[in-house]
Amino acid sequence: xxxxxxxxxxxxxxxxxxxxxxxxxxxxxxxxxxxxxxxxxxxxxxxxxxxxxxxxxxxxxxxxxxxxxxxxxxxxxxxxxxxxxxxxxxxxxxxxxxxxxxxxxxxxxxxxxxxxxxxxxxxxxxxxxxxxxxxxxxxxxxxxxxxxxxxxxxxxxxxxxxxxxxxxxxxxxxxxxxxxxxxxxxxxxxxxxxxxxxxxxxxxxxxxxxxxxxxxxxxxxxxxxxxxxxxxxxxxxxxxxxxxxxxxxxxxxxxxxxxxxxxxxxxxxxxxxxxxxxxxxxxxxxxxxxxxxxxxxxxxxxxxxxxxxxxxxxxxxxxxxxxxxxxxxxxxxxxxxxxxxxxxxxxxxxxxxxxxxxxxxxxxxxxxxxxxxxxxxxxxxxxxxxxxxxxxxxxxxxxxxxxxxxxxxxxxxxxxxxxxxxxxxxxxxxxxxxxxxxxxxxxxxxxxxxxxxxxxxxxxxxxxxxxxxxxxxxx
Amino acid sequence: xxxxxxxxxxxxxxxxxxxxxxxxxxxxxxxxxxxxxxxxxxxxxxxxxxxxxxxxxxxxxxxxxxxxxxxxxxxxxxxxxxxxxxxxxxxxxxxxxxxxxxxxxxxxxxxxxxxxxxxxxxxxxxxxxxxxxxxxxxxxxxxxxxxxxxxxxxxxxxxxxxxxxxxxxxxxxxxxxxxxxxxxxxxxxxxxxxxxxxxxxxxxxxxxx
Numbered sequence: 001x002x003x004x005x006x007x008x009x010x011x012x013x014x015x016x017x018x019x020x021x022x023x024x025x026x027x028x029x030x031x032x033x034x035x036x037x038x039x040x041x042x043x044x045x046x047x048x049x050x051x052x053x054x055x056x057x058x059x060x061x062x063x064x065x066x067x068x069x070x071x072x073x074x075x076x077x078x079x080x081x082x083x084x085x086x087x088x089x090x091x092x093x094x095x096x097x098x099x100x101x102x103x104x105x106x107x108x109x110x111x112x113x114x115x116x117x118x119x120x121x122x123x124x125x126x127x128x129x130x131x132x133x134x135x136x137x138x139x140x141x142x143x144x145x146x147x148x149x150x151x152x153x154x155x156x157x158x159x160x161x162x163x164x165x166x167x168x169x170x171x172x173x174x175x176x177x178x179x180x181x182x183x184x185x186x187x188x189x190x191x192x193x194x195x196x197x198x199x200x201x202x203x204x205x206x207x208x209x210x211x212x213x214x215x216x217x218x219x220x221x222x223x224x225x226x227x228x229x230x231x232x233x234x235x236x237x238x239x240x241x242x243x244x245x246x247x248x249x250x251x252x253x254x255x256x257x258x259x260x261x262x263x264x265x266x267x268x269x270x271x272x273x274x275x276x277x278x279x280x281x282x283x284x285x286x287x288x289x290x291x292x293x294x295x296x297x298x299x300x301x302x303x304x305x306x307x308x309x310x311x312x313x314x315x316x317x318x319x320x321x322x323x324x325x326x327x328x329x330x331x332x333x334x335x336x337x338x339x340x341x342x343x344x345x346x347x348x349x350x351x352x353x354x355x356x357x358x359x360x361x362x363x364x365x366x367x368x369x370x371x372x373x374x375x376x377x378x379x380x381x382x383x384x385x386x387x388x389x390x391x392x393x394x395x396x397x398x399x400x401x402x403x404x405x406x407x408x409x410x411x412x413x414x415x416x417x418x419x420x421x422x423x424x425x426x427x428x429x430x431x432x433x434x435x436x437x438x439x440x441x442x443x444x445x446x447x448x449x450x451x452x453x454x455x456x457x458x459x460x461x462x463x464x465x466x467x468x469x470x471x472x473x474x475x
Numbered sequence: 476x477x478x479x480x481x482x483x484x485x486x487x488x489x490x491x492x493x494x495x496x497x498x499x500x501x502x503x504x505x506x507x508x509x510x511x512x513x514x515x516x517x518x519x520x521x522x523x524x525x526x527x528x529x530x531x532x533x534x535x536x537x538x539x540x541x542x543x544x545x546x547x548x549x550x551x552x553x554x555x556x557x558x559x560x561x562x563x564x565x566x567x568x569x570x571x572x573x574x575x576x577x578x579x580x581x582x583x584x585x586x587x588x589x590x591x592x593x594x595x596x597x598x599x600x601x602x603x604x605x606x607x608x609x610x611x612x613x614x615x616x617x618x619x620x621x622x623x624x625x626x627x628x629x630x631x632x633x634x635x636x637x638x639x640x641x642x643x644x645x646x647x648x649x650x651x652x653x654x655x656x657x658x659x660x661x662x663x664x665x666x667x668x669x670x671x672x673x674x675x676x677x678x679x680x681x682x683x684x
Contacts, residue, residue, distance in 0.1 A: 117647055124651070128658060144679045151619065154655050155607075158630055161651060162603070165630070168637045168644060169591050179641075194586055222682045285684050 002047065003055045003112070006040045010105035017098040021090040026097060030076055033101050040108065041069045056114035056182070059468035060318070064111045064245065067322050068238045070450070071329045072104045074443035078333050080228035082340040084137070092136065096228065099132035103234065110242050116167070116179045119249065120160055123210065123242060127153040130239065133231040134223045145226035152219035156209035160246070163202030170195035181249050188256035196259050203250050204266065211243025212236075212300040214273040224293040225345075229336030232289060233329040236296040244303065244321055251307065255473050264308035268398060271304035279405040282412040287345045288335055291416060292328065295371060298409055299324045299379075305402065306386040313389030314470040319458075320382035322466075323451050327379060330447035331367045334360055337436035338420070342428070347416050351425035356433055359441050361421055363448065368417045370451050372410045378455015480514050481598045481632070485576055488605045491625065492568040496557050497550055500621050501543040507628050508539025514635060521639040526646070533649050534631070542624060542656060550617060560614040568612060575604045595636035602629025616679070620659055627652050 013033050020026055044065060047057050080096055081088045103126055110122035127150065135146040168179065170191045177183050209216035220240075224232045247267075254263045278298035285291045299320065306317030337360045342350045354361040373379040390399045454462060487503050487510075494500055512534040519527055550557075561568060579600040583593045606626035610619050627648075634648040 117643060120647070121650075124654070141681060144682055147616070147679065148682070150659060151623070154623065154659065155626070157655075158603075158626055158651070161648065162599075162630055162633060165633045165637060165644060168641050171640075179643075225682065281684050287684070290684060 001052070002040065002043045003052050003109070006036065007105065007109060009036055010101055014098045014101040014105070017101060018094050020094055023090070023093070026090075026093060030097055030101075033104075034073055034076060037069050037072060037104060037108070041065055044112065051114065054115040054118040054180075055109070055112045057112060058114070058472070059465045060245065060248065060472065061112040063318070063322065063462075063465045063469060064238075064241050065108055067241070067325050068104065068107055068111070071234065071238055071325060071447070074333060074440070074447065075230040075234050075329065076100060076104075077443070078230040078233075078336065078440055079437070080136075080230055080336075082229065082336045083343055087137075095132055096136055096231075099129045100231065100234075102129035103133070103231075103239075107238055107242055111245055114180050114182065116164055116181065116184070116249070119246060120157065120164065123160070123207075123246060124157055126210070126239060126242060127157065130223065130227075130231075130235060133235075134227045136228050136231070137226065142226040145222035149219045149223040152216060153209050156206040156216050158206075159202045160206030163199045163204075163206060163250075166195050166199035166202060170199060181252065184253045185256055188253050191257065193257065193259050196254065196257060197262060200250065200254060200259065200263050201266065204247055204263075204270070207243045207246035208270065209243070210239060211247060211304075212240050212274070212297050213270045213304060214277060215270075217274065217277070217297055221290055221293045221297075224296075224332075225287060225289045229289075229332055229339065232293075232335075233332030236293055236332060237325040237329040240296060240300055241321055241325060244300075247304075248307070252472050264310070267304050267308040268395070271301040271308065272398060272402060274298070274301035274304070275402055275405050279408045279412075282409055285412075285416075286347050288338065288347055288350065288416070288420070289332075289345055291347070291413070292331060292335065295409070295413060296324070296328055298406070299328070301402075302383055302386055305398070306382075306389060309386070309389040309393045309395060311389045311392055312385050313393070314473055315466055316382045316385030316389060318466045318469055319455070320379065320386065323378040323382055323455055326447045326451045326454075327367065327370045327377070330444040331364075331371060333440065334363050334367065334444050337441070338364070340434050340436055347420060349425055349428070350420045351423045351428070353421050356430065357436060359438065360436060363441060363444055364417060365421060367448055368413060370448060372413055373406075374410075376452050376456060378451045378453070381455045477514055477517050478594055480510050480517075481594050484510050484628075484632070485598050485601055488576065488601055488625075489569065489572055491605065491609065492572040493565045495559050495561075495565065497555070497559060497615075497617065497621075498547070498557060500559070500618070501547055504546075504621065504624055504628075505539045505543040507625075508534055508537075508542075511538060511628060511631055511635075514632070515638075518635055519638050519642075519645070522642050526642055530645060530649060533653070537653060538624075538628065538631075546617065546621060546624075555615065555617055559618055562612050562614060568609075571608055572605050575608065576601045579604070591636055595632055599629045599633035599636075602626060602632065620656075623659065624656055627656065 010033065013029055017026065017029055044057050044062055048062060050057050106122045106125035106129060110119050113119045113122060131146050131150045134149055135142055171177060172192060177187055205215055209219060212220050224235050227235060251263060254260050274297050278294045281294045282291060285294060303317045303320050306313040306320060337357060338353065339345060341356050344350065353364065370377040370379060373383045387399055484507060487507055491503055494503065512531055515530055515534055519530065579597050583597050603626055606622045606629065609622045631648050634645045638645045
C-alpha cells in the first residue's frame with residue numbers, strides 16, 4: 001500500500017513540476033517530495049521483511065534506499081544552473097525537477113522490487129528520466145550524449161529482456177512458478193544450466209550499461225559529462241547502484257546452482273577489463289567530469305571483483321558501493337562549484353583553485369584522498385577487504401595487475417587534481433567570479449564525512465544491514 | 476505453418492542486408508509486422524481473449540502500420556536522403572547475414588532444449604545479431620532506429636516461444652516496443668534532425684577522449 005501511494009504521489013508531483021511555471025511553487029513541491037522520500041524510507045524500514053505485491057523490503061534494497069535518500073537531498077537542493085544561467089527558463093526548470101523526481105522514484109522502486117520483470121520496468125524508467133536530464137542544455141553536444149545514452153541503454157534493456165526470456169525457458173516445465181527472486185532462488189538447483197548461463201550473459205551485459213562495466217559502460221560517460229552536475233552526481237552513484245542491484249539479484253539465484261563459479265569468472269573478466277579501460281582513459285582524459293566518470297568505472301570494477309571473489313568479498317563489495325556513492329556524488333557536486341568559478345571543464349584551463357574558493361579546494365583535496373582509497377577514507381577499508389577476498393580465493397594473478405593499474409589511477413587523478421588546485425593558469429580573468437553557496441559546500445563535507453565514518457567505525461545497524469544482504473547470497 | 480512464417484521472417488533478414496533504400500526497409504518492417512501477427516495468431520492459443528486481442532492488434536497496428544508510417548514521416552520531414560549508405564558493400568552484408576543465420580542454426584543444434592521449439596530461437600537470435608550488425612555498418616542515424624525495431628521484432632518472436640506459459644513477458648515485450656520506439660523516434664529524431672542536418676553518424680563523434 002505504501003509503495004503504491006509513494007509511486008502515485010511522486011508521479012503526480014513529477015507531472016505537476018513539469019507543468020508548473022512558478023518558482024516558489026516549484027521549490028515547495030521539491031521540498032514536499034523530499035519529505036515524501038524520507039517518509040517512504042522510514043515506512044519501508046518499519047515494514048522490513050514484508051512482501052508487498054511485487055516489492056519486498058529486504059535489507060539490500062533498504063540499505064540502498066537509505067543511501068539514495070541521503071544523497072538525493074543535497075542533489076535536489078543544489079543549484080543546477082551553474083553556468084549559462086541566462087538560458088534557463090521556467091520550462092527547463094520544470095523539466096529538470098520533474099525528471100529528477102521521476103529518477104529518484106524509479107530508483108527507489110527498482111531497489112525494492114522483488115520481481116525480475118518489475119525491476120526491468122523501473123530500470124527502463126530511469127533511462128527515460130535520465131535522458132531528459134542529459135538533454136538539459138540542448139546544445140549539439142548534449143543531443144549527441146542523449147542520443148547515445150538512449151540508444152545504448154535501450155539496446156542494453158533489450159539484452160536484459162532477452163535474458164529474462166532465456167530464464168523463463170530455463171524454468172521450462174518446473175512446476176508452477178512466478179518470476180519473483182524468492183521463488184526463483186528456491187527452485188534454482190532444478191533449473192537447466194545451459195539456459196541459465198545464457199540468461200546470465202545477457203542480463204549481466206545488459207545491466208552493465210547502468211553498472212558501468214565493460215561492455216556497455218560507454219554511454220554513461222557521455223551522460224555524466226553532459227548532465228547538470230547534481231544530476232551527474234546521481235548518475236555516477238545511485239544510478240550505478242541500480243545496475244548493481246540487477247546483477248546482484250540474478251547472481252543471488254546463481255549462487256544456488258553449479259553455474260556460480262562460471263558466472264564469477266565472467267564478472268572477473270568484465271571487472272578487470274573495466275579497470276583497464278578506466279586506467280587507460282584516466283591517463284589521457286582532459287575533461288574533469290569525464291575524469292570522475294572513468295574513476296567510477298574503476299570503482300565499479302572493484303565492486304564486481306568483490307562480488308565475484310566471494311567470502312568477505314560480498315560484504316566488501318556492498319560496503320564499497322555505499323561509500324563510493326557518498327564520495328562520488330559529493331565530488332560531482334563540488335565540480336559544479338569548480339565549473340561555476342572557471343566556466344570550463346577543461347583541466348588545462350583550470351588552476352589555482354585554492355585562491356578562488358578555499359573551502360571548495362580543501363574539499364577537493366580531501367575528496368581526492370577519499371576517492372583514491374587512501375586512509376582515513378572508508379573506501380580504503382572496503383578496497384582492502386576486496387583484495388583480501390581475492391587473495392583468499394586464489395585469484396592472485398588477477399590481484400597483481402589490478403593493484404598495478406590502481407597505482408596508475410592514483411597517479412593520474414593526483415596529477416590532474418593537484419594541477420587544478422595549485423598551478424596557476426595563464427590568462428584567467430579573476431575579476432568576476434561567482435562565489436558558490438556555503439550551505440552547498442557544507443552538505444558536500446557531510447557526505448564526505450559519512451564516507452570516513454561508515455568505513456572506520458560503522459554503526460551496528462549499518463553492519464547488520466550489509467550482513468543480512470550478504471546472507472541472501474550465502475544461505 | 477508457423478515454421479513457414481518464421482522461415483519467411485529469416486529470409487526478410489537477407490533482404491534487409493541488400494536493400495539500399497530506406498523505403499524498402501520500411502516495407503520489410505511492415506511485412507515483418509504482418510508475419511508476427513500471423514505467428515501470434517497461430518501460437519498463443521492458451522491466452523485469455525482480451526490479452527490475445529490486445530497482442531494481435533498491437534502487432535498489426537503498431538508494428539505493421541504505425542511505426543513504418545511514423546519513420547516515413549520523420550524521413551520526409553527531415554529530408555533525409557533515401558539511400559541507406561552502408562560502410563561495407565552489400566555483398567559483404569549479405570555474406571555476413573547468411574553467416575549469422577547459419578551459425579545460430581548450428582548453435583541451436585548443439586543445445587538440447589526440451590521445452591523450446593528451436594526455430595524460434597534461431598530466428599530470434601538471427602534477427603538480434605543481424606540488427607546489431609546492420610547498426611554497426613550503416614551510416615545514417617535513422618537506420619539505427621530501423622534496426623532497433625528489427626531487433627525488437629526478433630525479441631517478440633522469442634517472447635512468443637514462452638508466451639503460453641508466461642503471458643506477462645509477451646505483454647512486457649509489447650510495452651518495450653511501444654514505449655521505447657515511440658520515445659526514440661517521436662521525441663528525439665525531430666531534435667536530431669533539426670540540429671544535425673543530414674543525420675549522419677559521423678556528426679555524432681565529438682564526445683570522446
